Amino acid sequence: MITGASSGIGEALALEFARRGIHVALVGRRIDALESVAARVRELGAGALVLPGDVADRDFAESAVQKTIEAFGALDLLVLSAGISMWARFDEVKELDLFERIMKVNYLGAVYFTYFALPYLRTRGGDIVAISSHTGITGVPTRTGYAASKHALQGFFDSLRVELRETPMNILVVSPGFVDTPIRENILGGDGQKAGYQGRATEAPMPLEEAIRQILEAIEGRKRELVMTGRARFGRFLRLIAPALVDRIAAKAVGDPGR
Numbered sequence: 726m727i728t729g730a731s732s733g734i735g736e737a738l739a740l741e742f743a744r745r746g747i748h749v750a751l752v753g754r755r756i757d758a759l760e761s762v763a764a765r766v767r768e769l770g771a772g773a774l775v776l777p778g779d780v781a782d783r784d785f786a787e788s789a790v791q792k793t794i795e796a797f798g799a800l801d802l803l804v805l806s807a808g809i810s811m812w813a814r815f816d817e818v819k820e821l822d823l824f825e826r827i828m829k830v831n832y833l834g835a836v837y838f839t840y841f842a843l844p845y846l847r848t849r850g851g852d853i854v855a856i857s858s859h860t861g862i863t864g865v866p867t868r869t870g871y872a873a874s875k876h877a878l879q880g881f882f883d884s885l886r887v888e889l890r891e892t893p894m895n896i897l898v899v900s901p902g903f904v905d906t907p908i909r910e911n912i913l914g915g916d917g918q919k920a921g922y923q924g925r926a927t928e929a930p931m932p933l934e935e936a937i938r939q940i941l942e943a944i945e946g947r948k949r950e951l952v953m954t955g956r957a958r959f960g961r962f963l964r965l966i967a968p969a970l971v972d973r974i975a976a977k978a979v980g981d982p983g984r
């Protein structure tokens with residue numbers, strides 16, 4: 726089961742799973758986009774179930790899991806990729822709903838799907854893959870609400886992993902940097918509306934194919950953590966000894982001049 730399967734990382738993973746003969750349940754809000762992914766999954770010889778809805782809706786999460794079990798009889802892997810991002814300094818925010826919306830989609834949506842899927846995953850010794858971000862590891866200007874949602878996601882899954890330590894389940898938290906997907910088209914501005922990305926990111930995005938290769942390798946290796954660039958892996962350690970330097974690197978990465 727993949728949330729955020731209509732685009733980007735979720736869509737690409739759905740197609741890779743289909744190539745391996747794995748049936749997929751596809752979650753997202755845009756039914757046309759989901760149907761198009763489902764058609765390609767079926768062409769590759771795997772089963773596809775389209776589940777249109779908003780991950781921030783608890784009842785939808787529960788019914789989506791039930792429909793998946795009814796269709797496929799079991800659930801082995803839950804990929805939580807549904808997410809929205811923001812681009813606004815905190816002093817430019819005009820609409821606080823922005824923070825609620827991001828938290829509901831990026832964090833609570835993942836909690837709801839995990840809650841309803843967990844009993845089925847447990848019986849199969851299945852896995853959960855949560856797509857977080859470098860902003861789940863360190864603070865990034867213009868992303869306050871987004872970073873908070875990804876820190877929440879990281880804390881939630883780090884805690885759940887400990888609770889499940891005696892089970893054969895695996896929890897993988899993936900932290901990508903910039904990946905070349907349509908995410909920026911849907912980025913929310915300080916007024917809570919779609920803004921499109923107007924920042925001055927200095928880092929070239931990672932090609933989607935490379936991100937997917939790394940994620941598949943981590944899933945197959947049943948890793949607990951995937952931090953996607955060498956720079957971010959180094960940054961995690963640098964932060965312990967030179968946090969102000971990491972702040973400056975983060976500001977430069979998104980082109981925030983400070984004020």
Ligand SMILES: NC(=O)c1ccc[n+]([C@@H]2O[C@H](COP(=O)([O-])OP(=O)(O)OC[C@H]3O[C@@H](n4cnc5c(N)ncnc54)[C@H](OP(=O)(O)O)[C@@H]3O)[C@@H](O)[C@H]2O)c1
Pocket residue numbers: 728729730731732733734735752753754755756758778779780781805806807808809810830856857858859900901902903904905906907908909911
């Ligand atoms: N691309 C990057 O640079 C990058 C970097 C770090 C982390 N990430 C994380 O990677 C994940 C995937 O992002 P992406 O790059 O693949 O972006 P994307 O192409 O924009 O895909 C986002 C997916 O989330 C779904 N989604 C958004 N809001 C939803 C909602 N309320 N309910 C259900 N589905 C919803 C979208 O589907 P609908 O529009 O059909 O609802 C879409 O399928 C996100 O969690 C993102 O935070 C991405």
